[in-house]
Every structure is written in C-alpha cells, then in structure tokens.
Amino acid sequence: MTAEALLFATMLTPLARAAAAVIAPRPPGLRDLINIVFAMAHALFATLLAFATAQGGVIAASLAQPMQGVDLALSAEPLGALIVAAVAIIAVAHAFHMAGFLRATHDAAPARLQAIVALSSMASTGVLLADNLFTLYVFYQALILSAFALASHYGDASARAAARRLLAILLAASAGLLLPAIVWTYGAAGALRFELGGFLADRLGPVSANILLTLYVLGFAATALPPMHRWVSGANAISFPAASAIFALYVAPTGAGALLKTTLSVFGDAMADAQIAARAILAIACATMFIAALVALSKQDIRERLAYTTIAQIAAVTAGAMVANAAGAFAGALQIVAFACASLTLWMAAGSAYVATSRVDARDYEGLGRRMPWTFAGFALGAASLIGLPPLAGAWPKLWLITAGAEPVETTGQQDLIWAAAIAAAAGIAAFASLGPLALRALTGAAPRDPFRRPDGASIFLVAPVTIAAALTIALVLFVDRLAVFLLPIWSNAS
C-alpha cells in the first residue's frame, strides 16, 4: 500500500464506519462488531501512516481546489500523524466501551451515536492531517458540527442547551476569529500551506503578528482557554461515550493539536515577533492550569470535574506552544498524547461506574474500588498520569514544560519564563488535589453496602477497555524517547 493510499485509508475508514453504523443498525451485535472492526482498521492505518511518516518524504494528496490558491488537501507530518495514531489506537478501547455502555443503558439511538463518533473521528483526522489552513478550517468546522450532535445526543432540554452553548461558542470563535486569521494569513503571506519552521517570518510586523496569534489562539476555542472555556460547562448533560469523545479523544485534543501545528508550521520564527501576545497567553494558560484544576475540585459531578480537568490539561499544551522553543513544542505534543490516554481512561471508568451504580457524584465514589477493583485501578492510574506522577506518561510533558520555561531565552540569555515554570509546577499540586484524593478514597474507603443498579456489576465490555487504556497509559512511558526521535523534525525547527 502506498503512502498516499494510507493517507486516504486513514481519512476514509471513519467515514465507512459511520456509513456502516447508519446502514446496519441491527442486530446490535453485528453493529457493534462492525463498529469495533472499523475502529481497529482506522488504528491500523493511522499507525502505518505514522511509520510511513517516520521514513521521511512527502505524503500528500489533494482532494479538491474550490478556488484558485485555495486547496483542500491532506498531508502527513510527524505531529499530526502521531496524534492521529495515538488517538486512533485508544479509540479502539472507546469503541468497545461505547458498545458496552449503549447496551447497558438501553440507549434510544445507539447507531446514531456510533455514526457521529465516527464522523468526529474523521473530522479530527482531517484537522490533524490538513495540508493547509483552509483544509484545517473545513475539517474543524465539521468537527464542531459533529461535537454539537454528540453533545445533544440525549435530546432532553439540558442536553440541547449544552449543545447549543457548545455550538455557539465554538462556531462563533471559528467564524469570527479563526476565519479572519486564516484570511489575514493568506493576505499577508499569499500561502496557507503548513511548512515546518513556519512561513510568516518577515511577512508581518510585530503588531500584526501579536494580533494574529491572539486570533488563532482564541479562534481554536476547542482548547477551552479562557474566555472561550464556557462550552465545557454543560458536561453533566452529555452522555458518557459522547463526553469522552468530545473531551478526551476528538474535540479538545484536536483543538490543542491544531494550535500547536499552527504555532509550529505557520508562525515558526514569527513567534519571536508575537512575544507580547505569546507571553500574555502563556500567563493565561499557566493560570488556567492552576485555576481550572481548583474549579474542578469544587465540582462534585464527576463529568464536570473531568471537564474542568480537561481545561487545565489542555492549557498545558497551549502553554507549551507559547513558550515557542523545542522543549515547549515537545511538551505540548507529548501532553496531547498522554492526556488523551489518561483522560479517556478516567471517562470510561466513570462511565462504567455510572452503568453499574448510577453514581455521578464524586462524593459517592468512596469505596467503589472495593466492588469494582479493575475499573478503579484504571481510574487511579489515569488520575495519576493526569496529575503528573512519575514515571507515568503524564509526568514527562509537565517536566518538559517546566524545563522549557526554565530555559534561558535565546535573545536575552535570561530565564524570562521561570515564573511560567513555577506556575506549571504549582498546577500539578492543584491537579493532584482535584483527582488524587478522589481516586484514593475510591480505592481505600469502605465498600458501599447499598445494592448496585446492576447486581452483576459492569460487563466485560465496560471493564476491559478501562484496564487496557490504563495499561496503555503505563506503556506510553516506554515510548517517550522514541516519540522524541519521531518528532525530531518539528523539534529541530522549533528551536
């Protein structure tokens, strides 16, 4: 299979998965099997594509040219290929878990949810493998629409309100901020194609560069950086499989990946011209890492707590992108992968607990680990990774971020960003406060005596994916070095 064919296969497999869910909604066994097989195929193609990217060379394909100078095209570069492969692999666990969840809860429209999750996967893949900003924007819009459909899956008034808020904020930010930024970029540079090292250097004045960077950061509202974070606040109205797809797999990580890609492959050296905006955004991101973790601590609904944890964790990626050095870029990339793994583990564990016990209040988790040891062992591992406990995968990006902040700035030779390193370190403590005691109480508290909603507990479809995702969270630590080598091209260009 040629590299271009792999690129197409990676893009089209989720589409086929969505079509299959719509065409064959019954019997449920066949539907779930097809869904899982397509998720596996997507993971396989994405992994092969990542390997092909590692060989070097250009892997690109044009889909259409709507107007002169504006291409709809895909290309695989290390950052995008890595995130797509990582997310596709853990999405297999999500596909298993979704099948178990939908059956256990007797969901009214399981095929529809599976189809929308698949479409989200395709849109996310399109964003991350976009060859240029135009293509990125097209797929980002598709991602927003599919996220809207995911959020409104329950269809009740609160789900609709949450979905409306999500749509309004993400769509308004993308149409009102991101699109002008892209058009401005096109006007300034006459190009939209991503290039390692960026293409805006020497084409923008400092004022324009600062404004443009701000437009991009706020335009990618999927990163949930304040003041664009309000879309996460309706998380408690969203079903667990949909919420895990939005927060852990497709929307938030994709937004972060898109932002990182933009700073590396659009701005590149032009980040030096946008120092004021970069510093201001870095300050906001670091503050968000800390404050969002504290807000998460105040939330008792587990979905809200995990949603606010997402804000804090994705802010770390934004911070890495704004530091604008090699260590920051690597920290950002690794944080996306580690976050996706750990966060999905938490969402799936919380979903399994909900199926078995109907509990969504964090205070009611005490002792649940005694009755559901595998699920809550996974929960604890995922929480430990998000907190950044060494040697788990989530620890390394934080360490790199602190290192990046502590590095002397090339132009001044001074440690200008040491404050950012300090806040990032403090944010780790806040993250521990929001997730650590919860996981500990679940494992060590007295087992609840009241009967579960499902006396036999969660099914294997609900437990196994949590365990596998937790295992992947641990295994990721073995690959950190290889990932660093894989990302060397973007790393070397970011320095």
Place this chain on the structure above:
Amino acid sequence: MMPGALHEAAIAAPAIMALAPLAALPFALIWPRGGPAWSALVVATLCAALVVAFAVTPLAPQTLSQHADGAWGFSPTAIVAAPIAGVAVALIALASGAWAQSGQRAPAILYAAFGASAHGWIGALLASDLTLTFAHLQTGWFAACAVCALHGARDRAALSSALRMLQFGALAAALFALGAALFMRSAALDPFSADAAVQTPIGRGGAAGAALMILALCVYAGAAPLHGWTASVYARGGRLTGLLLGVVAPLSALTLAIRIFALGAGAPDGRLIMQIIVGGLGVAGVVWGSIQAIGARDLRRLAAYAAAAQAGCALVGLAAGSVAATAAAMLQLANLAIVALCILGGAAMIEGRATAVAVEGLGRRAPLAGAAIAAGALSLIGAPLTFGFLVRWRLIESALQSGLWWAAGVQIAASLAAVLYAGRVLERLYLRQAQSQLIPRTARRMALTPALAAAIAAVIWLGLDADPVWRAARFAGASLMDGAP
C-alpha cells in the same frame, strides 16, 4: 448540435432568455385554464435554461461580452447573474404548477404575470440602455405585484402585500427616474450602454443621480433598510411571489446597482461619495437585517430579513471598490439567489404558514425540504464546503486587501449573526420533535423536487469548485473597475 449552431445560440441567448418567459402570455389570452399557459412557460424557460447550460456557460466571458450590441446583450455582470436567473426562473416555473393549479382563480393570468415579471427582471439584467432597463424594471416589479395579488386572491393579507409592493415600487420608480435624469444630465452618459466607461467625470449631480438609482435598486432588491415590503410579501404574498422576488429580483437589481456603482466609483469625483453611500447602506443592511432575522419566528420572514442582511454584505464588499471586491460582491449575489431558492423553496413545502413550530422536525417529515433549508442555512452561516463559505472568504479577503478593516469586521459580524438565526433553524429542523404532523402533498413534493435538488447541488458543487463562477466574476470586476486596484 454543431459547434457553429452552438455559437449562434450563444449570440441569440440574451434575447432567448429575455423573451422566453413571455411564452405564457398568448396562451393565457386564448385559454383561461392554466395548463397550456403553464406548459408554454415551462417549456420556453427550460429551453432558455438549456441554451444557457450548453451554449452560454462553456464560452469564455470575453467571447460572450462581444455580443452586447442588440436590445439585450451580455454585459460583464450579466454573464455571472443572467444564467443563474434564467435557470432559477425555469425551476420556479416548473415548481409553480403544483400549487397554483388547484383552486387558483385565473391561473392562466397568474402564469402570464409570472412570465412577464421574470421577463422584466431578466431583461433588466440584459438590457443595453437606460430606457430599456427602466422599462424592464417596471415590468418586473408591477407584474410581480400582480402575481402577489392573484396568487393570494382569497387572502386579504396577500392583497395588502401587493398594495404595499405598489407603494414601494412607485417610490423606487420615482427615485430611479430622478437619479437617471440627474446622472444623464451631469455625466452625459447612459450608465447601461456598452460604451459606458469608468474614469468619465460625472460631477456631483452624476454622483447624486447614481446614488438615487442605487437606492431605488436597493428597494427592488429588498436590501435593508429599504426592505419594508419584503417580510409581508414573502410570508403572506404566496409562495410563487416569494420565490420570484426572493431569488430573481435581488440578483437582478443588485447586479445593476454594481454597474452603477462602478461608473460612480470609477470617476475621479465620485469614488468617495459612492463608497460612503454603498458602504453605509451595506452596514445598515447587515445590522438591521441581522437583528430582524434573529427575532423572526416565521421561516419566510426570516428568509426576507436574512436576504436583506446578505444584500448588505454584498454592498459592504462592493464599497472597497477594487476588482476583487466587485468580483466578491458578484459572487455574494449568486450565493444570495441560491440560498433564497433553498430556503424559500423548502418553505414552500410547508402547508400554511412556515412558523417555527411548522419547521420543527421537518428534516424527518420532508427530508428534501429539510436538506434544502439546511443547505441554505449553512451557506448563510458560511460553513465550509458550501458556496457561502468561499464567498465569505473572498469578501473578507478583498476587504483586507483594500485595507478596509471595518468591512471585514462587518462581514464577520454578519456571519456570527447568521450562526444565531440560521443555527436556530438547523436545530429546529433536526433536533426537535415534530409538533405538527403535516406532510407535504405529493404533487407539491414532486413539483418542487427539481428546484430543491438543483439548489442543494449548487450550494455543494460551488462549495467544492467555484472557480468558473469566480473567473466570470473576476472578469466582470476587471471590466467594471478598469484601473481600480
């Protein structure tokens, strides 16, 4: 058909397009029943559309514009607008059969009036001098008043709407006539002749005349804040009137406005005045239309207000006065016509008033109508892979290129407002349970299918490949704004 014959057809195409809608007239005089008149109208307009499809569009804009020496000809702007108007008229005529036949008083006259109005709007686009343009505009408008009055003969609201149209039409005619007189007197130039060229000094009187003509054309187009007639006519004046005036009239009137603007802005003494007038009208249109659209609870009224806002976007884009801006404004007019066909065509499937409740769940009850309204709404928002997205892109790009940051801001604001009102329509279409179980009648479904399918295909197809339209629009822009940046 031989290539030579195709070439002949292309030369005769303006006259064919202008005269084809009148085919219903002799049949209406002979047979009072609607069938023969409708058949003649459909056959003639479809033939004209086929001529456009197979003989006109394959030719380069430069080739077409060389044949503008008769009563009707392809001006550079008409090369973009006239084919769309011609095809739209054919599709609306085809769709009109289903709902105008049953229980309609004097159906043959209705079809004749519809044909006369379509003749007026298309003829105005293609007319080669001022007098003919004015005559066609009056024909188009007053025949549309007749369509409105006849189509809703049993409904006093329709008669009131027709009366309101007459009032606005009289005002517009007076403005246009006064403006034309001022322009001709000051500039000694026929704005619609093939010889009209930019860079000709027009003086203050000429600029004032051009401004008055643009105001008049904005009344015909239903551009805010001169759109006082649109909402009631779209909502209560009958489906046929809404489609005719929503799709064809704005395209025709605003295309003429672009030609006049180019003459005014191209003159050394008129540029600033024209930019202020057009820009001011555009901003007012976007703000006014968007606010009203956000508050609208009826789909047809929403379409009227959204069209007013979108017409404002075209005027704001035009204000930059560059080749790219003029081309982008032409694209916006094309998009406006296609979106109107989508939304008003979809709304025509709904029995009775197209209230918010009637729209709920329509995506499931009538998938094609739902898809058409959704395609129109997405294009209004400027969602990627729709024509609206590429148009918005070009409008913002041309504004930024001209250094008009405020114009780019207005375009973005219009998009954001569209997210609110069009997004709400999308939600009602697909995420609400149907409160009303009305299913469109089979005859109406079948009659509207070609128009809706074509409109959806146009939104998507042009969203993927707008290059041919863009090239034609660029040609129009370059021809009109010769010497502009």
